[in-house]
Amino acid sequence: MKLLELKSVYSEQEQERFYTRSISLGDWDYSAIIKSSVMFGLGQIPVVGKALSTIVGLFWPKNEKDVWQKSLDELREYIDNQILATIQGILNGELREIQKKMEYVARLLEESPGSPEACSEYKNLQFYLVGKDEKFRSFDELTNYKLMPMYASMILLQASYWKMGIDKKDQIGLSSIDLNSLKNHIDDLADSSRNYINRIYETELDRTYENSRPDEVANNMFAVRGYxxxxGVEAVEVVKNIRDLDFDKRFNINVISYSTAVGTITGGMIAQALTPDSEMAQPLCPEVFGQQANRIVQIIGYSGPRINSLFRIGGLEIIYENGDSSLLGERVGNRDVFDLNGSLIKTVEMRYQGLMDEVKFTLFDGRVMQVGQGESYSGYVKYEVEGHYISGVFLSRDRATYPGRTSTASVSFNMVPAIT
Incomplete structure (x- = not known):
């Protein structure tokens, strides 16, 4: 992360609107099923028509809104009405046209794979898709940043369609010249999307740092990084793997994203929020070995002092697959050991009143571990993102924190792995 010495180019009114209603990571990721399908080897579907129909169904599910419309509905309150109308026009116009063309190509390939008509229509759509990602990056910098999920869905669609042509070339009837054209499309997209996402990410980090008060900088920075x-970055990594690997190969991506924090923010939490992605470490960011992230295999919970007859969380000890461990908070009070037994953490729920009261882990296999107890009127947050697991946890306290208590907490997310 490069924190530039520059002033914001946005108006005070726009800054106020953004920072009083900051977009954080949230609990939605409508492209998660698309990213997961590619990671688990979408190209394993042997018949070209069925493979393309599957791609269509991922982006335009039956009896549901498409992935772009779902994202726009989430972002509606953050975008100017005039720009909203323009984007809705894109969805109702060109996106609908892409859907119709892709459904037509899929039908032709199911009914007559390898026919001149099917091959011609595939290639027509191949070229029609070139540059469509720019529809979601043609606004001002702040709007482009907010539209990142919609841009991500488009590059995933482009790369998947083009790679399917390379993978199923014989069934479509493509020539070596056609293959080179498809490879060039994917190469250009992989490079341009990486450069674009990195640029708007860095720009927004700089803008956020410059315009955040000291008491809000941690969560504003976490919000930008998580979002x-x-x-954005996850989709770019998927596109890179689409380019580099056969379409039927499984792969993992280990892009760690971050939640905002709850409780009373400490200096330690601020330091986490300001640490560049490349320098993040356990316990919030797991080590990565090849394609494998260092998974949590055991959690030891410490319940601290009793307040109003309820034990409050005093600390956690996180044990990792490679034997590493991290102590968060203090070893105080009751001690409970929780073995994950190969499962992953699906959700983390927290209760807090200034300081942390309770942390509850729920695994994908349904088991639950709770450390501490919160009041019914305590502040509450549930961390969960579709297609992801909780890959890291961070608890912090400082010298002013009440003995045996922790002040603040946050988590990180990673895509559920396709290779274990």
Whole structure:
């Protein structure tokens, strides 16, 4: 992260609107099923028509809104009405046209794979898709940042369609010249999308740092990092793997994204929020070995002092697959050991009143571990993102924190792995 010495180019009114209603990572990722399908080897579907129909169904599911419309509905309150109308026009116009063309090509390939008509229509759509990602990056910098999930869905569609042509070339009837053209499309997209996402991510980090008060800088920075990594950088990594690997190969991506923090923010939490992605470390960002992230295999919970007859969380000890461990908070009070037994953490729920009261882990296999107890009127947050697991946890306290208590907490997310 490069924190530039520059002033914001946005008006005070726009800054106020953004920072009083900041977009954070949230609990939605409508492209998660698309990213997961590619990671688990979408090209394993042997018949070209069925493979393309599957791609269509991922982006335009039956009896549901498409992935772009779902994202726009989430972002509606953050975008100017005039720009909203323009984007809705794109969805109702060109996106609908892409859907119709792709459904037509899929039908032709199911009914007559390898026919001159099917091959010609595939190639027509191949070229029609070139540059469509720019529809979601043609506004001002701040709007482009907010539209990152919609841009991500488009590059995933482009790369998947083009790679399917390379993978199923014989069934479509493509020539070596056609293959080179498809490879060039994917190469250009992989490079341009990486450069673009990195640029708007860095720009927004700089803008956020420059315009945040000291008491809000941690969560504003976490919000930008979580949003950009989940809704932008993940898709770029998937496109890179689409380019580099056969379409039927499984792969993992280990882009770690971050939640905002709850409780009373400490200096330690601010330091986490300001640490560049490349320098983040356990316990919030797991080590990565090849394609494997260092998974949590055991959690030891410490319940601290009793307040109003309820034990409050005093600390956690996180044990990792490679034997590493991290102590968060203090070893105080009751001690409970929780073995994950190969499962992953699906959700983390927290209760807090200034300081942290309770942390509850729920695994994908349904088991639950709770450390501490919160009041019914305590502040509450639930961390969960579709297609992801909780890959890291961070608790912090400082010298002013009440003995045996922790002040603040946050989590990180990673895509559920296709290779274990």
């Amino acid at each position: 950009s990594l989940l809704h």
